[in-house]
Amino acid sequence: xxxxxxxxxxxxxxxxxxxxxxxxxxxxxxxxxxxxxxxxxxxxxxxxxxxxxxxxxxxxxxxxxxxxxxxxxxxxxxxxxxxxxxxxxxxxxxxxxxxxxxxxxxxxxxxxxxxxxxxxxxxxxxxxxxxxxxxxxxxxxxxxxxxxxxxxxxxxxxxxxxxxxxxxxxxxxxxxxxxxxxxxxxxxxxxxxxxxxxxxxxxxxxxxxxxxxxxxxxxxxxxxxxxxxxxxxxxxxxxxxxxxxxxxxxxxxxxxxxxxxxxxxxxxxxxxxxxxxxxxxxxxxxxxxxxxxxxxxxxxxxxxxxxxxxxxxxxxxxxxxxxxxxxxxxxxxxxxxxxxxxxxxxxxxxxxxxxxxxxxxxxxxxxxxxxxxxxxxxxxxxxxxxxxxxxxxxxxxxxxxxxxxxxxxxxxxxxxxxxxxxxxxxxxxxxxxxxxxxxxxxxxxxxxxxxxxxxxx
Amino acid sequence: xxxxxxxxxxxxxxxxxxxxxxxxxxxxxxxxxxxxxxxxxxxxxxxxxxxxxxxxxxxxxxxxxxxxxxxxxxxxxxxxxxxxxxxxxxxxxxxxxxxxxxxxxxxxxxxxxxxxxxxxxxxxxxxxxxxxxxxxxxxxxxxxxxxxxxxxxxxxxxxxxxxxxxxxxxxxxxxxxxxxxxxxxxxxxxxxxxxxxxxxxxxxxxxxxxxxxxxxxxxxxxxxxxxxxxxxxxxxxxxxxxxxxxxxxxxxxxxxxxxxxxxxxxxxxxxxxxxxxxxxxxxxxxxxxxxxxxxxxxxxxxxxxxxxxxxxx
Numbered sequence: 046x047x048x049x050x051x052x053x054x055x056x057x058x059x060x061x062x063x064x065x066x067x068x069x070x071x072x073x074x075x076x077x078x079x080x081x082x083x084x085x086x087x088x089x090x091x092x093x094x095x096x097x098x099x100x101x102x103x104x105x106x107x108x109x110x111x112x113x114x115x116x117x118x119x120x121x122x123x124x125x126x127x128x129x130x131x132x133x134x135x136x137x138x139x140x141x142x143x144x145x146x147x148x149x150x151x152x153x154x155x156x157x158x159x160x161x162x163x164x165x166x167x168x169x170x171x172x173x174x175x176x177x178x179x180x181x182x183x184x185x186x187x188x189x190x191x192x193x194x195x196x197x198x199x200x201x202x203x204x205x206x207x208x209x210x211x212x213x214x215x216x217x218x219x220x221x222x223x224x225x226x227x228x229x230x231x232x233x234x235x236x237x238x239x240x241x242x243x244x245x246x247x248x249x250x251x252x253x254x255x256x257x258x259x260x261x262x263x264x265x266x267x268x269x270x271x272x273x274x275x276x277x278x279x280x281x282x283x284x285x286x287x288x289x290x291x292x293x294x295x296x297x298x299x300x301x302x303x304x305x306x307x308x309x310x311x312x313x314x315x316x317x318x319x320x321x322x323x324x325x326x327x328x329x330x331x332x333x334x335x336x337x338x339x340x341x342x343x344x345x346x347x348x349x350x351x352x353x354x355x356x357x358x359x360x361x362x363x364x365x366x367x368x369x370x371x372x373x374x375x376x377x378x379x380x381x382x383x384x385x386x387x388x389x390x391x392x393x394x395x396x397x398x399x400x401x402x403x404x405x406x407x408x409x410x411x412x413x414x415x416x417x418x419x420x421x422x423x424x425x426x427x428x429x430x431x432x433x434x435x436x437x438x439x440x441x442x443x444x445x446x447x448x449x450x451x452x453x454x455x456x457x458x459x460x461x462x463x464x465x466x467x468x469x470x471x472x473x474x475x476x477x478x479x480x481x482x483x484x485x486x487x488x489x490x491x492x493x494x495x496x497x498x499x500x501x502x
Numbered sequence: 503x504x505x506x507x508x509x510x511x512x513x514x515x516x517x518x519x520x521x522x523x524x525x526x527x528x529x530x531x532x533x534x535x536x537x538x539x540x541x542x543x544x545x546x547x548x549x550x551x552x553x554x555x556x557x558x559x560x561x562x563x564x565x566x567x568x569x570x571x572x573x574x575x576x577x578x579x580x581x582x583x584x585x586x587x588x589x590x591x592x593x594x595x596x597x598x599x600x601x602x603x604x605x606x607x608x609x610x611x612x613x614x615x616x617x618x619x620x621x622x623x624x625x626x627x628x629x630x631x632x633x634x635x636x637x638x639x640x641x642x643x644x645x646x647x648x649x650x651x652x653x654x655x656x657x658x659x660x661x662x663x664x665x666x667x668x669x670x671x672x673x674x675x676x677x678x679x680x681x682x683x684x685x686x687x688x689x690x691x692x693x694x695x696x697x698x699x700x701x702x703x704x705x706x707x708x709x710x711x712x713x714x715x716x717x718x719x720x721x722x723x724x725x726x727x728x729x730x731x732x733x734x735x736x737x738x739x740x741x742x743x744x745x746x747x748x749x750x751x752x753x754x755x756x757x758x759x760x761x762x763x764x765x766x767x768x769x770x771x772x773x774x775x776x777x778x779x780x781x782x783x784x785x786x787x788x789x790x791x792x793x794x795x796x797x798x799x800x801x802x803x804x805x806x807x808x809x810x811x812x813x814x815x
Contacts, residue, residue: 128781129780129781132780132781132783133780135566135567136566136567136783137566157567158567159567248761248763248764249761249762249763249764249765249766300652300672300675300676301652301672301674301675302675303675303763303764303765304674304675304760304763304764318653461781461782462781462782463781467765467766470763470764470765471765474677474764474765474767475765
């Protein structure tokens with residue numbers, strides 16, 4: 046700057062306004078400026094589906110405008126290993142910065158005090174946007190605070206091969222089945238000798254727990270009494286009946302089912318090995334990839350009703366986004382990125398489209414957006430899709446929020462140890478009676494409660 | 503530097519013609535110690551310290567989320583010893599280790615005897631033998647999972663093709679077959695180690711001994727039993743001890759192949775400890791399991807070596 050120019054500087058109105066505007070911008074957006082200063086990779090954990098990747102694309106859209114030094118990166122964890130990976134990384138103090146996880150595990154994390162509250166995001170995303178039949182707390186609220194932002198809901202339903210049922214002479218619609226009809230259909234299919242009647246995961250995995258819990262809840266049983274400090278209430282006639290039913294179904298299944306986890310069941314249906322499975326919507330995408338003939342013939346129904354209770358309860362993941370609060374330098378950025386993605390109808394539709402009908406939308410405006418149905422699956426599987434998107438919610442349950450009557454943070458721990466699966470395996474592999482296997486399972490759950498009583502008191 | 507120091511120093515005694523003072527050199531023992539220092543340091547940091555830390559942990563409860571570390575005395579050991587899965591895992595570990603070592607030793611000695619023959623191209627076979635030993639376990643386990651797949655695997659297809667099998671064997675779904683498959687994998691992978699050790703020893707046995715026995719009219723079986731096998735005793739003792747320790751501690755083969763299932767039917771103690779640490783987050787219990795494994799291996803190795811020594815005496 047020369048002497049002349051210094052001398053020529055005069056405070057004009059335009060210069061004053063420009064300076065004032067710049068100052069106001071700096072003062073009013075400190076968070077954005079701070080974020081712009083941060084660099085690095087924000088690690089996002091997700092399931093091995095494509096939807097986590099889509100959400101991360103949306104987060105990166107936010108980062109490119111507001112925090113160019115940050116990059117959100119998806120890390121996918123195989124479903125069966127989610128719990129061990131989560132727990133060991135959290136224990137080691139190096140969790141991902143943002144986690145997509147099913148609600149029973151999220152409940153455990155929030156009760157342990159490991160998550161950042163996200164109440165400040167709820168109104169920004171839209172408290173009133175929730176689809177009918179669902180509540181924010183289904184995804185994760187504890188002691189009056191919200192800890193999880195809903196990503197999607199996903200239920201396992203009864204998926205059948207219509208051609209196989211026809212071939213087996215089963216004429217009654219699965220929509221009207223009770224447990225007896227389902228068992229009879231599985232036996233009829235198996236008797237034909239071409240494919241297995243039924244397939245569910247019975248391995249020593251979290252998958253088996255999720256299958257058994259759907260049946261248990263329909264039978265009227267539960268693991269914990271959330272209203273009574275999570276007292277263990279597993280040992281019940283309903284649990285024995287559930288185990289007995291699995292024992293009866295087992296001979297209609299692939300013998301390998303005792304080692305199966307999630308993807309084995311998907312492949313069992315998609316590759317034409319089994320006539321019926323319990324599964325989430327993913328099986329449709331997989332069948333479309335693997336065998337279009339199978340895809341053309343599969344349909345989903347609500348689960349068969351329990352003969353006495355009449356309940357058709359499923360397992361709904363209520364999958365959401367949560368933010369580990371410790372050792373997480375990106376809490377503020379993750380929050381802003383989540384608001385960006387969850388508020389954007391465009392990103393929500395892309396997210397739902399990434400795996401139809403597995404990823405059911407959770408916001409009413411998204412569910413009603415005409416673009417949602419502009420996915421090729423809606424042309425051939427419209428009824429099935431709405432079974433997952435809408436009807437399944439009417440029969441939703443999971444072990445973290447059993448019968449949607451209250452949250453127990455102990456369920457995640459029980460599933461992490463695959464306790465219910467181990468109980469079932471005692472019956473199927475070690476040939477214990479259903480009653481004894483139920484008793485053993487009950488004792489293990491008691492032990493979980495004893496060890497973690499601090500979470501519920 | 504040295505030169506200038508000498509130049510400025512006092513003249514050496516004895517005048518210009520005397521020998522320079524002898525350079526001080528290290529003794530053999532000092533050289534050996536020097537070479538051992540890096541190994542000792544690495545062992546201290548990566549072996550001894552973690553082992554001692556594990557022993558310390560075995561007497562504590564650690565809640566990783568809360569960063570608490572509480573002395574519990576022998577509680578972790580009591581928990582382990584009262585757990586039926588631990589005893590089942592211990593029993594299965596003995597079966598898995600015993601069967602694996604017996605088969606590896608028998609096959610290893612047999613193959614080494616074959617490879618000790620002076621046949622043209624034998625070096626190619628000796629080289630190929632190392633293949634299973636070189637392939638990473640994770641690759642082997644994945645390949646074996648495919649091979650043993652009941653519907654699409656080559657094992658069932660081969661057995662059916664040969665007329666030995668009518669219905670599919672579900673290798674990983676039946677407790678007995680699952681154990682058999684894990685043992686087979688271990689035998690396939692580690693028999694080459696036995697072969698290499700035995701072959702090295704066989705090649706060091708003087709031919710005259712065998713020839714003398716032959717002259718005395720000993721048949722092949724008698725020569726093996728009374729001449730060759732006694733010569734192999736020392737190397738076999740070492741091989742069996744090492745293979746027992748390694749196999750008993752093996753984790754990745756079982757975990758990758760069966761994950762300890764079906765049920766807990768292929769759990770060994772390493773898988774049990776892993777489950778306690780990761781799924782149950784009972785770090786103290788896992789450490790106590792490790793300490794018990796250490797004690798068991800120490801006792802059984804000492805017992806075995808004592809037996810061998812007694813026999814030699």
